[in-house]
Amino acid sequence: MGAFVIERLLIKNHLSFAECDIAFEKGLVVFSGPSGAGKSVLMQGLLSLFGYGDVHADVIEAVVGEKLGLEAFGFEEEEPNIFKFLKAKNARYFINTQAVSKKGMVELSRTFVNYLSVKDNSEFENSRLLSLLDGVCARQEPDHYERVSKFETLFDEYKTFKEELKQIEAEEQKVEDLKEFARFEIAKINEVSPKIGEDEELLSFKKSLSKKEKIEAAMQKAGTIFDLESSVIEVLTLIETDSSFFDACMNELRLVFEKQNETLEALEEIDVESLLDRIEKIAQLKKRYGSIEEALVHKHKREEELARYENIAFEKSQLEKTVATYEREVTQKSLHISQTRQTYLPLLEARLNDYLSQLYMPSLNVRLEEGVMSELGCDALHVNLGKVDLKKISSGEYNRVRLAFLATQNEFLLSRGGVLILDEIDANLSGKESMSVANVLKTLSSKYQIFAISHQPQLSSVANQHFLVTKDALHVSHVVPLGDAERIVELARMVSGENVSDEAIVFAKSLLESANL
Template sequence: MIERLLIKNHLSFAACQMEFDKGLVVFTGPSGAGKSVLMQALLSLFGHGDVHADILEATIDKTLGLEAFGIEEESPNIFKALKAKNARYFINAQTVSKKTMLELSRTCVNYLSVKDNNEFENSRLLTLLDGVCASKNPHHREAVYAFSALFSEYTTFKEALESIEEEEKKLEDLKEFARFEIAKIDEIAPKIGEDEALVRFKKSLSKKEKIEQAMQKAGEIFKSESSVNEVLTLMEVDGSFFDACMNELRLIFEKQNETFEALDEIDVESLLDRIEKIAQLKKRYGSIEEALAQRQKKVEELARYENSAFEKEQLAKKVATLSTEVQKQSEAISKVRHAYLGLLEEHLNHYLSQLYMPPLTLELAKSGVQELGYDVLHVNLGKVDLKKISSGEYNRVRLAFLATHNAFLLADGGVLILDEIDANLSGKESMSVANVLKTLSQTYQIFAISHQPQLSSCADQHFLVSKDALHVSHVHPLKAEERIRELARMVSGESVSEEALSFAKSLLVSNNM
């Protein structure tokens, strides 16, 4: 159970701290006072929705099995959420992710809002039925988990097979394109660094004639070499530096002459053509390295295409084997569901009878295989389509499902959070909802927003939410006389009449105030 809730700077709330008792906790107040804002704060602490408060903190007096999430259990356990730029979550001062907070809360917190209408999705209905089955057949839940893993594996292999089959339709085009890409690169057969070498050759060719003419003129220096050495000797100067320079110059000239001889053997037209082809290749692929990488990729693709027939055969065998097992396990799970379908129907109708609703019937039909098997659970409320009943009737059916869900799927001593579950109901119908919730509150702690005096009068703890002149929300527990006046306000409006006060007193007396 939640013992305490602290909120700081959450939308219209500046700061408030509440201490809760067991049983049914009801929040009332004028429209727009902040009741739903308050519930949103509580829900966001457990990972349902975004955190808008600077600080949210709740104390929970219950063993939650935190060790399974790698968190040390304490007594009590303290849940906290802080919001700066991003929300951060803590359990017993240990940081946890929002996902972990949400997964953990699902074992002890259930939420029902008038804006939420997905209770009758097939997956949720089957999960409820599986909970009923597991209460009588402990191995059923393990079978459902095992099937879910099997179906995931089956889906993975099936999608891979479908991908190959789809690819097979355009396989010849893909093969032809891969061969074309490989041939186009092989036709040029580029080598890494070749483009730079070709550019150097091209530059050398363009300057060949000028360099030859300049070298011929500069060659005259060698004719004066002996004269220079003679002068240096007469001057008694060491001429080794001059000899070294001249030898270096001869070496440079010899290398350049070797280059000229190589250039003379080059087909200039072929060289320019090669440069153009390399340039086109680089324009298409980015570089020679990338072109060669693309060639290797296409070679591997071509090998895979050639091998696809074998791969397809192997996948088809695997899919067939898994499909048989999926069908087998689906049938086994469906058999158990059929066996306990009546038990679920019985529990639902037990609550519906208390809520002045006609009995419903449940029907399991067979459909395409999904994650929970091939079953589809249909809910029939007499001859009326669930989508066509009034909002008040719809909420009472949802309450029956919620109560049954909690009986089979929510841990003992869990928390139920309800947002206007008694909206759009007459006094008699509203009282029936209150009675069901009062019964449930013997096992669960229930937080409920209500605009009806019937439910509010059944509360073990009654909080009033209001706004001051500055539009700041406040919440405080009501004492006996305050409760009477608030119930009377709910009956007659802001101008409380004596009749409303009398009716409010009678409600509290009849509900063992």
């Protein structure tokens, strides 16, 4: 597998850029130009395509001329691979015409894109430092990553059980109140002992009671129809009409009257006050829980909780044993990981200091100390430049330290190559220091495609490609590749300012000649 290379970048309507279509080569690609021309804007557009930051363009497309192992992320590999962002009705990312979420794009791109901006200090967070050290360890002991991964899983399980124990201990302190409340709610529901559908049945009885007297009077009056039954049959016989239909109707009516009489007799035996009281109790339960079904579910839940409260001492004892077992295993495995890290810590320090020596910087001191136990283990990695904390060094020194870490990270964590995107990594440096940065990046560019913004002629002079970013009178940004003659003029401008001097031209030529040796 060769080095990852962005062969082409297309951007439309991205802030100050109306449109740019740029073809890239392998190696070190530098963008220079006056302040405010749009260099950082262009880099932000490239980064946003890979999910880093918000996209402000209508279209961004990158052609990637290398296999990336996309199958592992659920995408089909093509040649070349096309990464695309489109802002139509909805902003959408695509990989080879397959839609992908921004989060998915970030997860995929972080395997081959590394970014360092002037304002980014996150590379010195403990998690990233330990990740770098683990990369060094894994290079020497390939199963180290598997041990770290298994430890993360083990710690997550340990943390879950510990949280459960903590919750039980908190519950234990107020368990009597919880038990009393659970018993109270269970008793209140048991006092009513509702049955599903009972509320509708009670309301039906109440409705019938309200109409009882009217029904009795109406039935008494309507009952005279049965006295005329024989007369109707006699008429039907005389007119030679089959009376079976009438007999059936009268029998059906008789059944209805008999059933209603039974209901009326049952209503006579009902205690109206008890019925109304029962209806009120059912209504209160429904008001509290929503329905009889929900009240019974709540009762069951409270009964389960009560059983658990009664059993909490046993449950706590079992959890304490589980947590203690996990704690011993977590401690043992984190100690093993720490020992491996400590073994190869000098190798990490040596590689960092090798890069720092090339950058005319004093050596770093890297030490591993015991920290708070986490999914990373119990280690805390501390870095000092000599005896000085990194937070107290100058911006120029700070950037070179970051470059040393970046170079080391890419050596151990992105060993198959990738893209490095740098924003003014050589800011606030002298000519000698700037050239040291240029030489380190030039070495790295044999393996990585590097995109760098620079205001210094040293870095620009060693670039495989040099692009000039300018802004016209209408405040529209443009980017163009520079040939040798144009590069000399731009390098001279970077040396002497807008009024290019003859001395600056001579110096620019010498820089290019040295870079081509």
